[in-house]
Amino acid sequence: MRCPKCGCVDDKVIETRASREGDVIRRRRECAQCQYRFTTRETLGVGEMVVVKRDGSLEEFDPEKIHAGIRHACWKRTVSAKQIDRVVMDITRRLNNLQQREIESKRIGEFVMEALQELDEVAYVRFASIYRRFQGIGEFIDEVRNLSERGDVPGAEAGHEP
DSSP: OOOTTTOOOOEEEEEEEEOTTSSEEEEEEEETTTOOEEEEEEEOOOTTOEEEOTTSOEEEOOHHHHHHHHHHHTTTSSOOHHHHHHHHHHHHHHHHHTTOSEEEHHHHHHHHHHHHHHHOHHHHHHHHHHHTTOOSHHHHHHHHHHHHHHTOSTTGGGTOOO
16 A cells, blocks of 8 residues: 555555454554554455446446545534445445446435435535535525425424525
8 A cells, every 4th residue: 555645655554444244344554664554445346337427438436436425525524434434335235236337427426315315414415516516505495495395304394494
């Protein structure tokens, strides 16, 4: 592994842990040159899955992109790294179960939105604003109203406005 601080490729593994489900191995590493400590995660490869992007281009499926998007949406929320890892594993598992070589990015985005809607409503709206390319505050308000009408926003059932 290349050290994210100095770029050295010589490191030692300090600690190794497997997730409860056994899908991810977390390794704490220390750079031999600058002694910087960092974490890596190893996951089972997901075959030959290719993502068809909005513009029609193809890209190799990378669960880390889902992880980064969810982490960004959950920034400063009370969502743990463990919860995010679990969501990414669930989405990856769902995609593998589709048994399709090519998967549209739209489908992945919908899976992420479903998961975030259950996990954290603010993270859901944050992700939706980027995924659906909101152009103004009105689209945010509409999305929150839609959540409220479905009863997905705390306090909505008591007649509170979002």
